[in-house]
Amino acid sequence: MPMTMAERRNGLPQEVRKTLEANPGFADLSHLACIECETTYPSSEVIYKCTSTTFEKQNGNDSRGICGDILDVRYEFRETDPEFLKELWLARRMSNAPQDRSGVWRFRETIPFIDDPNSVVTLFEGNTPLFDAPVSAKYIGLPRLRLKHQGFNPTGSFKDPGMTAAVSIANSLSMEAVACASTGNTSASMAAYAKRAGFLPIVFIPEGQIAIGKLSQALDYGALTMQIKGDFDEAMGMVMRIAPKLGIYVVNSINPYRIEGQKTMVYELMEQLSWEVPDRIVVPGGNLGHASSIGKALHEMVELGFIDKMPRITVIQAEGADPLYETITSDDPNQLITVHAKTLATAVKIGNPISWKKAKNYVNETDGWVEKVSEQEIADAKAIVGREGIGCEPASALTVAGIKKLVEFGTDSPIDKDEDVVVILTGNVLKDPDYTVNYHMDRLYEDYVTSLNVLEKAGKIGSTFANAPIQVEADEAAIARIIEERLANARK
Numbered sequence: 001m002p003m004t005m006a007e008r009r010n011g012l013p014q015e016v017r018k019t020l021e022a023n024p025g026f027a028d029l030s031h032l033a034c035i036e037c038e039t040t041y042p043s044s045e046v047i048y049k050c051t052s053t054t055f056e057k058q059n060g061n062d063s064r065g066i067c068g069d070i071l072d073v074r075y076e077f078r079e080t081d082p083e084f085l086k087e088l089w090l091a092r093r094m095s096n097a098p099q100d101r102s103g104v105w106r107f108r109e110t111i112p113f114i115d116d117p118n119s120v121v122t123l124f125e126g127n128t129p130l131f132d133a134p135v136s137a138k139y140i141g142l143p144r145l146r147l148k149h150q151g152f153n154p155t156g157s158f159k160d161p162g163m164t165a166a167v168s169i170a171n172s173l174s175m176e177a178v179a180c181a182s183t184g185n186t187s188a189s190m191a192a193y194a195k196r197a198g199f200l201p202i203v204f205i206p207e208g209q210i211a212i213g214k215l216s217q218a219l220d221y222g223a224l225t226m227q228i229k230g231d232f233d234e235a236m237g238m239v240m241r242i243a244p245k246l247g248i249y250v251v252n253s254i255n256p257y258r259i260e261g262q263k264t265m266v267y268e269l270m271e272q273l274s275w276e277v278p279d280r281i282v283v284p285g286g287n288l289g290h291a292s293s294i295g296k297a298l299h300e301m302v303e304l305g306f307i308d309k310m311p312r313i314t315v316i317q318a319e320g321a322d323p324l325y326e327t328i329t330s331d332d333p334n335q336l337i338t339v340h341a342k343t344l345a346t347a348v349k350i351g352n353p354i355s356w357k358k359a360k361n362y363v364n365e366t367d368g369w370v371e372k373v374s375e376q377e378i379a380d381a382k383a384i385v386g387r388e389g390i391g392c393e394p395a396s397a398l399t400v401a402g403i404k405k406l407v408e409f410g411t412d413s414p415i416d417k418d419e420d421v422v423v424i425l426t427g428n429v430l431k432d433p434d435y436t437v438n439y440h441m442d443r444l445y446e447d448y449v450t451s452l453n454v455l456e457k458a459g460k461i462g463s464t465f466a467n468a469p470i471q472v473e474a475d476e477a478a479i480a481r482i483i484e485e486r487l488a489n490a491r492k
């Protein structure tokens with residue numbers, strides 16, 4: 001007979017039981033700090049970039065400027081007992097309290113910035129599965145690969161854990177509206193959380209450049225949706241100019257609370273791995289908030305005594321949207337090299353990433369790596385993840401393509417065939433159905449160009465693992481023959 005929930009709870013150590021039942025709030029001393037000059041700001045201030053004055057010597061003269069770098073949330077963590085917290089977090093899985101059912105707020109001691117727990121806006125995000133991926137492992141050439149699928153979040157992407165944090169802050173600050181620029185997933189997530197909280201979501205998207213599933217979400221959740229005639233980088237610039245003027249809260253990953261929420265994914269992952277640290281965590285890189293949040297989580301986990309080594313953060317970018325790769329492999333990696341982004345993985349079609357410096361610092365701190373992959377490599381890797389019975393959107397498949405390339409061709413730092421690698425899949429397979437169907441029907445092109453009113457296609461992607469639908473008359477015998485043939489092939 002399995003134990004009842006009450007019996008399992010009664011078996012917990014008394015301290016854990018007491019803390020669980022008290023379900024305490026989680027405000028702690030938090031403040032904001034510039035990642036470059038360390039200037040601090042109160043956590044209640046609505047600010048995205050450091051405003052401190054800098055002095056530089058130029059041609060022998062003092063020149064004044066504004067620092068302008070992005071901010072981090074910092075804490076005076078209270079005495080932390082990792083073993084106690086691990087038990088408490090596990091115990092919360094038996095609780096029905098909304099904050100305990102959220103895979104973000106279950107780990108609230110690691111993100112103690114909310115004064116009033118009632119301002120939390122949750123859709124029960126997180127709690128995403130970690131899959132063994134034998135098909136992908138074989139494809140890559142590793143004995144084992146695990147996939148942590150953030151596409152199982154409520155709006156289908158890894159954005160939700162960050163969004164619950166940012167929208168909860170907006171709620172506690174009594175904001176009337178929130179805004180973001182997006183390649184699709186951030187807007188879908190923001191629209192959902194903002195509507196749950198009862199305020200207006202305002203979305204800026206590059207016209208014609210976001211996947212249909214994501215657009216449909218923003219519309220359905222009721223976002224004011226502005227399709228900008230320009231790319232993501234232009235939409236981002238527009239939000240940063242307009243929102244502060246109109247008193248609207250920006251929830252792109254320039255908002256450091258987004259990073260805090262995303263951090264909890266790493267705690268959840270480590271719990272799923274029984275706190276055995278993998279050798280490498282692989283993520284796709286776009287605006288680079290995701291890699292930054294993983295780095296910050298790992299840094300704090302070591303500081304607080306949860307783990308004693310860090311997995312190597314490995315960021316994969318699309319060849320046509322690879323500013324971090326270009327920067328980190330250049331002579332001056334302290335200067336961002338922006339690019340005019342082009343990729344069918346529209347989620348990461350970003351040439352001027354906001355969080356590049358944070359991501360670069362964490363890649364260096366963890367002795368990680370940055371790699372780039374081609375459109376063909378992305379498309380094939382996506383089909384392989386599909387065959388796993390799992391699937392993902394194109395931007396997520398960058399990771400599997402990237403790690404395959406690294407295993408085949410290596411890096412300056414050795415990549416061992418026995419490495420324990422965890423790949424983070426960022427978006428659900430249903431986000432971009434056009435891409436998937438075009439690939440399987442052998443009609444995926446890098447370019448669709450209209451000239452003289454004629455649609456021309458160029459840059460055909462090969463459909464290496466195509467699984468096209470079969471057109472057939474409604475004829476029972478003919479259909480039976482096709483099925484039998486397929487079964488016979490499968491038995492070979």
Ligand code: F0G
Pocket residue numbers: 157159181182183184185186187253284285286287288289290291347348393395396426427
């Ligand atoms: N994967 C998916 C599915 C994404 O939607 C994004 C980013 C990334 C990877 C890259 O993550 O920006 O933190 O480096 N999407 C953003 C958006 C930009 O607007 O939805 P990142």
